[in-house]
Amino acid sequence: MNEDHVGEWFEQTLKGSITDEDADGFLDWLKEDPANCKLFRDNVMMNLLLERQFQMRPASSDLLARQIMPEYEPSVLSEQSEHLVPLFAELDSRCSMTEECDEHDEAKKTPNSSPDIRHPLIRAREAMTAKVKPQKELDLLKIESIPENHHVRRANKFSEYMFGIRLVVFFAIISWLAWNGANKNDRRPQRVGELAQVTALIDAKWPTDCKPLRLGQYIDPTKISLVSGTVKLDFKNGATTLLEGPVELTISDPLHMFCSQGRISATISETARGFEVATPFATFVDRGTEFAVTIDQKTAILDVVKGSVDASVGNTPEPYQTVAGKSFEVLPNRTVLHGNANPKRFLDEKTFSLRMTDYAVRKKNEMNMLNRQFDASPGLLARFDFSGSTSGTIENLSTEGRTVFRQASIQGGTSVPGRLPGSSALGIQKRRDSITTDLKYQFTNMTLSTWVRIDNLNNTGNVLIAGNNFFSARNEFLWQVVQDGRLQFQINEASLSDGDSTKSTRRSSPGDGIGFSYFESEPMVRPGELRGWFHLALVVDTTQKSITHYLDGKAVSTHEWKNVSPLKCDGLTIANISGRTTNARFFDGALSDLFIFDRALTPEEIVQLAQH
Amino acid sequence: MVRDIIPNETRREKAMRLFLEEYQYVEAMAYQLAPTQTCHGDIVHDVFMTFIQNNEKWDIDREIQPLLAGITRKIAKRYWQKHLQSLPEKIQEIYRYAFEANLNQTSDSMDDTPASLNDQLTALDLCMKKLTKKCSTLIRSYYLDKLSYKEIASQTGQKVGTLQKTMFRLRQALRVCIESILKTEVNEK
Numbered sequence: 001m002n003e004d005h006v007g008e009w010f011e012q013t014l015k016g017s018i019t020d021e022d023a024d025g026f027l028d029w030l031k032e033d034p035a036n037c038k039l040f041r042d043n044v045m046m047n048l049l050l051e052r053q054f055q056m057r058p059a060s061s062d063l064l065a066r067q068i069m070p071e072y073e074p075s076v077l078s079e080q081s082e083h084l085v086p087l088f089a090e091l092d093s094r095c096s097m098t099e100e101c102d103e104h105d106e107a108k109k110t111p112n113s114s115p116d117i118r119h120p121l122i123r124a125r126e127a128m129t130a131k132v133k134p135q136k137e138l139d140l141l142k143i144e145s146i147p148e149n150h151h152v153r154r155a156n157k158f159s160e161y162m163f164g165i166r167l168v169v170f171f172a173i174i175s176w177l178a179w180n181g182a183n184k185n186d187r188r189p190q191r192v193g194e195l196a197q198v199t200a201l202i203d204a205k206w207p208t209d210c211k212p213l214r215l216g217q218y219i220d221p222t223k224i225s226l227v228s229g230t231v232k233l234d235f236k237n238g239a240t241t242l243l244e245g246p247v248e249l250t251i252s253d254p255l256h257m258f259c260s261q262g263r264i265s266a267t268i269s270e271t272a273r274g275f276e277v278a279t280p281f282a283t284f285v286d287r288g289t290e291f292a293v294t295i296d297q298k299t300a301i302l303d304v305v306k307g308s309v310d311a312s313v314g315n316t317p318e319p320y321q322t323v324a325g326k327s328f329e330v331l332p333n334r335t336v337l338h339g340n341a342n343p344k345r346f347l348d349e350k351t352f353s354l355r356m357t358d359y360a361v362r363k364k365n366e367m368n369m370l371n372r373q374f375d376a377s378p379g380l381l382a383r384f385d386f387s388g389s390t391s392g393t394i395e396n397l398s399t400e401g402r403t404v405f406r407q408a409s410i411q412g413g414t415s416v417p418g419r420l421p422g423s424s425a426l427g428i429q430k431r432r433d434s435i436t437t438d439l440k441y442q443f444t445n446m447t448l449s450t451w452v453r454i455d456n457l458n459n460t461g462n463v464l465i466a467g468n469n470f471f472s473a474r475n476e477f478l479w480q481v482v483q484d485g486r487l488q489f490q491i492n493e494a495s496l497s498d499g500d501s502t503k504s505t506r507r508s509s510p511g512d513g514i515g516f517s518y519f520e521s522e523p524m525v526r527p528g529e530l531r532g533w534f535h536l537a538l539v540v541d542t543t544q545k546s547i548t549h550y551l552d553g554k555a556v557s558t559h560e561w562k563n564v565s566p567l568k569c570d571g572l573t574i575a576n577i578s579g580r581t582t583n584a585r586f587f588d589g590a591l592s593d594l595f596i597f598d599r600a601l602t603p604e605e606i607v608q609l610a611q612h
Numbered sequence: 613m614v615r616d617i618i619p620n621e622t623r624r625e626k627a628m629r630l631f632l633e634e635y636q637y638v639e640a641m642a643y644q645l646a647p648t649q650t651c652h653g654d655i656v657h658d659v660f661m662t663f664i665q666n667n668e669k670w671d672i673d674r675e676i677q678p679l680l681a682g683i684t685r686k687i688a689k690r691y692w693q694k695h696l697q698s699l700p701e702k703i704q705e706i707y708r709y710a711f712e713a714n715l716n717q718t719s720d721s722m723d724d725t726p727a728s729l730n731d732q733l734t735a736l737d738l739c740m741k742k743l744t745k746k747c748s749t750l751i752r753s754y755y756l757d758k759l760s761y762k763e764i765a766s767q768t769g770q771k772v773g774t775l776q777k778t779m780f781r782l783r784q785a786l787r788v789c790i791e792s793i794l795k796t797e798v799n800e801k
Contacts, residue, residue: 007777011761013703023702030709039784040710045644046783048652052729053736054755353624354661360628361660364635365653372730376737387633399734417621422628 204229214532238269292346303341360421379599386426425592434576447597453590468571485525521557535610541600553610627667636728645688647695739789
C-alpha cells in the first residue's frame, strides 16, 4: 500500500472530494492495521482542535496569536483576525430599576409621584395606607401622656417600674421614628429586600440608563423595565412570578403589581392568595392558582392553568371568574372574550426549566472559553473558581500561575449556590473564614478580578484580597468594599520599619508616599443591591501611574498614583484580614471566579471578565 | 470525590450542579466523538438536556461519569448518523470503519479519562511554540488565514500533495506532543 497517498486521501475525505477509487484505497489502508484507524481518528480530532484553537480567538487578542507564533506581524494579525469569531464582543446594555433608575427621570423621584402609570386600585390602596399612618402617630401621643398619670401614684413601686418600662419604650419608639425619618430624608429604603428575591435571570437585558437587577438581590416596591430575557421573582409571601421581556411593571406591595406591558406567569401559594395583577384594561385577582397574563397596547389576556382567577373590568359589579384551562381577554373598548388557555402564550415552569438548563450550558461553555483564553495569555498568576470543595486546599487553575504557587488553603467557608444556574461558589460569613496563599511576589502592574455577593456592609471592610503583612510592610496592599459601599484599594506607603510609627496609622492623600494611601470610588454597592452578584475589578497600571476600580466591567473611578513603586506581598489572604485589628475586617457573602494578574488588563479584557 | 451539600437543594438543582462539575469530562468526550467541531458543543448541550430531563430515572448520588459517558456516546452516534447522511457512500464507509469501534466502546474498556478540552488546547499552545517556522507557517496559513492548499502551494512553491502529506504528519506529531504533555501533567499530579 502506498502510504504516500494517505495524507492526500485524508484531506480529500475531510473535504468530501475523494474519488471512489481512492476511497477504496484509503479503506484498505485503514483495514491493514488498527493503528491506522487511530492515526485517522487522531488526525480528525487534531483537525477539530486546530479549528477550535484558531476560531475561538477573539479579534482583539493579537497577544495570544503572537505568543503562539512570534513571527506573526501584529498588523497582519489584526487584518487576518477580522474573520475570526470574537468571543465576547457585545457589551451588555443592562439596567435596573433601583434608585439610580429614578435619578434619570425627574418624574419618578418618589414612588408616589408617578401616578400616571399606576392603576386606580393601587392608588386607592395607597391612599388608605396613608390614612392609617396619622392614627399610629396618635397612638404614640397617648403613650406620651402616660408618665403624667404615673406621677400621681408615685408610692406604688410597681407603677414606677411600669413607668420606667413605658419610658424606655417611648424613647425607643421616638428614636426609631427619628432614625426612620432621617432615612427618608436620605431617600434610602428603611429596610431593604422585604418584598421579593430575584432568583433567576436568563439573558436579561435592561434599559441602558439604569442599573441591572442582580441575581440573588432582594427588592423593595419598585418599577421594573426589562428589555428582553426572563426574570424570576420569588415573593416572600410564597408567590412566584416569571417575567418575560419586554416588561413594564410596578410592584407596589407583596400582593399587587401593575403591568402595562409584558408577559407574567404567576404561581400563587396559599399564603399569597389574593395576589393581584392590574393592567390598563382589567384587574386580575388570584383565587388560589397558577395563571399567566399577557399585556400589550391593545389587549390583556389571562390564561388560567390551575384554580381560578377573578377579572374586574371597568365598573362591572361582579368580577368575571375564569377557571383552569380557560382564557379571558379584554380589549381596549372593554369587550370581553372567553376562550381556551393557550400554553404557547406564556412561559410555564417546565419551559422555564428547559431555558434555565440551556442557559446554564451556554454560560458554562462561555466561561470555559474565557478561562482558556486568559490561561493562554501571559501574566495570569492565579485563578480560583471556588466551585469545588470548601475545605482543605484548592488548586491554582492557572497553568502559568502554577509555576509560582500551586494551591491555596481554605479555612471555614461553605458551598453556596453560585452566580450561574447549577454552579456553586464559596460562601464566607464568619470572622475566621479565609483563603490563604503563600504567594510571595512583587508586582509591576496588577489586575484583580472577582465575582462577589455581598450580604451586608456592617463590617469595617468586606476584605477581598490583602497582603499578609499589609499593616507592617511597605508596598503591601488591601482591596476591600468599605461600609458605605465604596470600592477601596489601600497601599501601605510607610511602615513601622521606617522608624516613624505615626506614619503607619496615618491616612494620607492618595499616592503621596506617606502613610496609607487610599484609592477609593464613590459608594457603588448600595444596600438595596446586597445579596446580588457583582463583578469587581481593580487595575494598577504603573506606566500610566493610575489605579482604576471597575464595577460590572465599567470603570467607576480612576486615581493618579504619584508615588509609583512595585506592589508586593509576602503571602496573600483572600476574604479576611482580621486578627490584626479590633474591628472586624472579613468578607461577608460569597466569592466566585477570582483572577490575579501581574499585568494591567485593558478595559476590553475587563468587560470580557465581567460579561461571563 | 466528596461533594458539598447545599442546603435546600432540589433534585433537579443537584443534577444540574453535578453535571456542571463533570462538564469538562463530558466536553472532552464529546470532542473525541464529535464528527465536526460545531457538533461538539451540540452534543454537550444534548447530553445536558437529556441528563436533566431524565435525572429522576437514575441514581445521581452514585458516580455519574459512566452514566454521562453512555449518554454522550449515544448522542454522538446520532450526530454521526446525521453527519454521514450528507456524505457520499464511500466516505461514510471510511468514517464508519474508523470510528465505529470508538463509538461502541464501553466505559469499562476505555483506556483513560479523556483530558479536558481546555487542557488539550493549552497543551496545543505549548506544542505549537515548539514547531519550526516552516511548520507554523503552514498551520497559520491553513487554519488562521484559511488559505487553501492550492493557495499555500502557489506561495511556497511546493506541491499540493506534499503539503497535504506534511499536514497529515504534522497533526500526528502535534497529537503525540499533546499526549506527552498531558501525560506528564497527570503524573505530576
